[in-house]
Amino acid sequence: MxxxxxxxxxxxxxxxxxxxxxxxxxxxxxxxxxxxxxxxxxxxxxxxxxxxxxxxxxxxxxxxxxxxxxxxxxxxxxxxxxxxxxxxxxxxxxxxxxxxxxxxxxxxxxxxxxxxxxxxxxxxxxxxxxxxxxxxxxxxxxxxxxxxxxxxxxxxxxxxxxxxxxxxxxxxxxxxxxxxxxxxxxxxxxxxxxxxxxxxxxxxxxxxxxxxxxxxxxxxxxxxxxxxxxxxxxxxKKIREPPALIRNRMSLQTSHQHVLLIESAAESQASAIFPQDRRDSQCMAIALYAVVIMCSNDQKNITRRGMDEIIKEGDAYYVSCRNSFKKIPNCPKKFLMSSSDNSVESPPTNILP
Missing domain, CATH: 3.40.395.10 (Adenoviral Proteinase; Chain A)
Known part of the structure; x- marks a missing residue:
C-alpha cells in the first residue's frame, strides 16, 4: 500500500x-x-x-x-x-x-x-x-x-x-x-x-x-x-534500454549439418574477472551450468547479460567442485585449489540508505 x-x-x-x-x-x-x-x-x-x-x-x-x-x-x-x-x-x-x-x-x-x-x-x-x-x-x-x-x-x-x-x-x-x-x-x-x-x-x-x-x-x-x-x-531522465535478446540461431553454419552458432556472451572463461590461475579451466563446469539453465528457461528470453551471469555462476560452480575434491582421501594435488580461489565476486551493495 x-x-x-x-x-x-x-x-x-x-x-x-x-x-x-x-x-x-x-x-x-x-x-x-x-x-x-x-x-x-x-x-x-x-x-x-x-x-x-x-x-x-x-x-x-x-x-x-x-x-x-x-x-x-x-x-x-x-x-x-x-x-x-x-x-x-x-x-x-x-x-x-x-x-x-x-x-x-x-x-x-x-x-x-x-x-x-x-x-x-x-x-x-x-x-x-x-x-x-x-x-x-x-x-x-x-x-x-x-x-x-x-x-x-x-x-x-x-x-x-x-x-x-x-x-x-x-x-x-x-x-x-x-x-x-x-x-x-x-x-x-x-x-x-x-x-x-x-x-x-x-x-x-x-x-x-x-x-x-x-x-x-x-x-x-x-x-x-x-x-x-x-x-x-x-x-x-532516460530509461536504461534492456539488453537485446540473444538470437537463437545465427546464419553461420558449423561443420555439423544441424548445428548453428548461438551468439556468445560478452565475458568468457578467459576473462580478467577471474583469477589468473583458473582461467580457461572452467569450460566443462560453465557448459554444464549453461545446459541446465538454458533447458529450464525459454531461450527466447536469454540475454547477453544473462549469458554473462551464466559464465560467472558456472565459474562459481567450478570453484565449488574443486573444493569438494578436498574431502576425497588421497586426492591428487592437481585437483586441489589454493585458498585464493575461494573468492567469488560479491554483488554490489545498495546505494539507497
Whole structure:
C-alpha cells in the first residue's frame, strides 16, 4: 500500500541542486554513487529539477528508499520516461487521468489527448491510484485488450469497464470507426508483492516489462535494486534500454549439418574477472551450468547479460567442485585449489540508505 500525497515544498533557489549530465551505477563510477548518497542527505526541500510538468525534490526521491511508499510524482515521472523511450508506440497518462474519468469529466480528458492519436500507438499506460494502493491498466491497441495489473491480486471489473467506455468514446469522437472486438482482462500470472510498501515499484515494472516485452524476472527480493534503478533513471531522465535478446540461431553454419552458432556472451572463461590461475579451466563446469539453465528457461528470453551471469555462476560452480575434491582421501594435488580461489565476486551493495 502506498500513499499518493506529495509534500508541499518551497521553490528556494538556494536549495536547488545541479545534477551531473549523466549518473550511472557501475563498479568503476563510485563518484556517481557518492553523489546520490550525498544528494539524499540534503534537506527534503532541495529541488532536483523539473521533469515534464512535475518538479522533483529530495523529499520525492526519498520515497524510493526501501519500505517507503512511492508518491505520485515518482510514478508520473517514470511513466513519462517509459513513454519517451518509444514515443511512436507508447502513450502514458499521469495518475490523475483515471480520477478525472471517475468524476465523469470526459470533455476535459479528451482535451488531454487532443494532440495525440492514441489509436496509432501500440500501448497506453494508465497508472491507477486507489486511496492507499497503486495498480496499472495497460491498453494494447494491436490486440484490443485492456489489462489490469495489481501486485496484490485484486480485481476490479468496474474500473476496466470505465476505461473501455472511455476508449469507445474516444474512438467514436476521433476515428468514427468500428469499436468492436475489444476485451478486458485481469493479469494474474505476474510477480506479486508480499509486503505492504512495494506496489508502486511493481506498477513501474509492470509498465516497463509489458511495453518492452521482457520476461517477468523481478520479485520482492529485487525491489531494493529496482528502486535504485528507478531513482537513477529518473535523475538521468532516460530509461536504461534492456539488453537485446540473444538470437537463437545465427546464419553461420558449423561443420555439423544441424548445428548453428548461438551468439556468445560478452565475458568468457578467459576473462580478467577471474583469477589468473583458473582461467580457461572452467569450460566443462560453465557448459554444464549453461545446459541446465538454458533447458529450464525459454531461450527466447536469454540475454547477453544473462549469458554473462551464466559464465560467472558456472565459474562459481567450478570453484565449488574443486573444493569438494578436498574431502576425497588421497586426492591428487592437481585437483586441489589454493585458498585464493575461494573468492567469488560479491554483488554490489545498495546505494539507497
Amino acid at each position: 502506498e500513499g499518493m500525497k506529495t509534500n508541499n515544498v518551497s521553490n528556494n533557489k538556494e536549495n536547488n541542486v545541479d545534477l551531473p549530465s549523466k549518473i550511472e551505477k557501475t563498479n568503476s563510477q563510485l563518484e556517481s554513487q557518492n553523489f546520490i548518497s550525498d544528494l539524499l542527505k540534503k534537506p527534503p526541500t532541495t529541488k532536483i529539477g523539473t521533469f515534464s510538468n512535475d518538479e522533483l525534490f529530495v523529499s520525492d526521491l526519498l520515497t524510493l528508499r526501501p519500505t517507503m511508499w512511492l508518491n505520485d510524482k515518482i510514478i508520473n515521472v517514470y511513466m513519462r520516461l517509459i513513454m519517451e523511450s518509444d514515443m511512436s508506440s507508447i502513450y502514458a497518462t499521469n495518475s490523475f487521468f483515471y480520477k478525472k474519468l471517475l468524476s465523469a469529466q470526459n470533455n476535459e480528458i479528451h482535451k488531454w489527448t487532443k494532440n495525440v492519436d492514441i489509436f496509432s500507438k501500440k500501448w497506453m499506460i494508465i497508472p491507477i491510484h486507489l486511496d492507499n494502493h497503486w495498480a496499472v491498466c495497460i491498453v494494447n491497441f494491436i490486440k484490443k485488450t485492456v489489462s489490469y495489473y495489481d501486485s496484490q491480486g485484486r480485481k476490479d471489473e468496474g474500473l476496466l469497464n470505465i476505461i473501455l467506455q472511455y476508449l469507445e468514446a474516444e474512438c467514436n469522437k476521433r476515428k468514427s470507426g468500428n469499436f468492436s472486438g475489444w476485451r478486458v482482462q485481469h493479469v494474474d500470472d505476474v510477480p506479486k508483492q508480499n509486503n505492504f510498501w512495494d506496489c508502486g515499484a511493481y506498477v513501474c515494472m509492470y509498465a516497463l516489462y509489458t511495453c518492452k516485452n521482457l520476461k517477468w524476472d523481478f520479485s520482492d527480493e529485487k525491489m531494493p535494486e529496482i528502486r535504485e534503478q528507478i531513482l537513477m533513471e529518473s535523475l538521468n
